[in-house]
Amino acid sequence: MRRLTLWIASTVAAIVLLFSYRTSLGAGGGGGAASAPVILTPQVSAPTGRILTVDGSVARTRWGPVQVEVKIQNHKIIDVRALRHPDGNDRDTEINAYALPQLRAEVLAAQSAKVDAVSGATVTSGGYLKSLQAALDAAHFA
Template sequence: MRRITLWAFSTIAALVLLFSYRTSTNTPATPAAAEAPLSEPTAAGGGKAYDGSSVQTQWGPLQVHITVAGGRITEITAPTSPADNPADAGVTAGALPQLREQVLAAQSASIDGVSGATFTSEAYKQSLQAALDAAHL
């Protein structure tokens, strides 16, 4: 009788744990369009500007725009981002300046990203890499 009770309790505990486990429903960002390099010099540093690909995230598209002068990234912006979506504005608006600083310091797409903004960080890196490829950096 003792073994049956222990077995029944173990089975019920395992089922409760199994059904209470929550899986992630988030999907990774995927590229949506090809890069479109711009050839006009910018007023700030006389460098060339390049747009990365538009990358679709769960909360909306993200696209990076870089300015390159002397083989270095001198400026980076995100003219299109999920920050335009009110539901995700807080997370994205907080992440974009941190991502910008990481890119300017690293001068590449090899950045850490921002904790709590994983999908935005991944989309940012993908769009940035497309812009760097267009700039041949």
């Protein structure tokens, strides 16, 4: 009986510690981490109401890191922008010049991360949507 009580108390303590842990707010460079911390940065706008700005985690793709920032106001996605995207060569720049605006438009229309990948930019699209979903989850956006 003592073992069971000790086990339950240990489990509860571990869960409390896990949910209360705060990740560092360091710059997302270097290291072998799979993703950077999700950073919530609420901003207050004047008369129109509160704007919540959330940075998604860094999605590591084979062409480079992808990270997005989403702005939410009154339970609506009002803006999405890529903070980081593959830019190692001219081809990456060319692909992202047409893919990122398309992804942004689709997300704003769908009001979710459940949109189709852009043809020719499948890897970047996957990273974009993964980072966006992380940001939406952090913002508790339904």
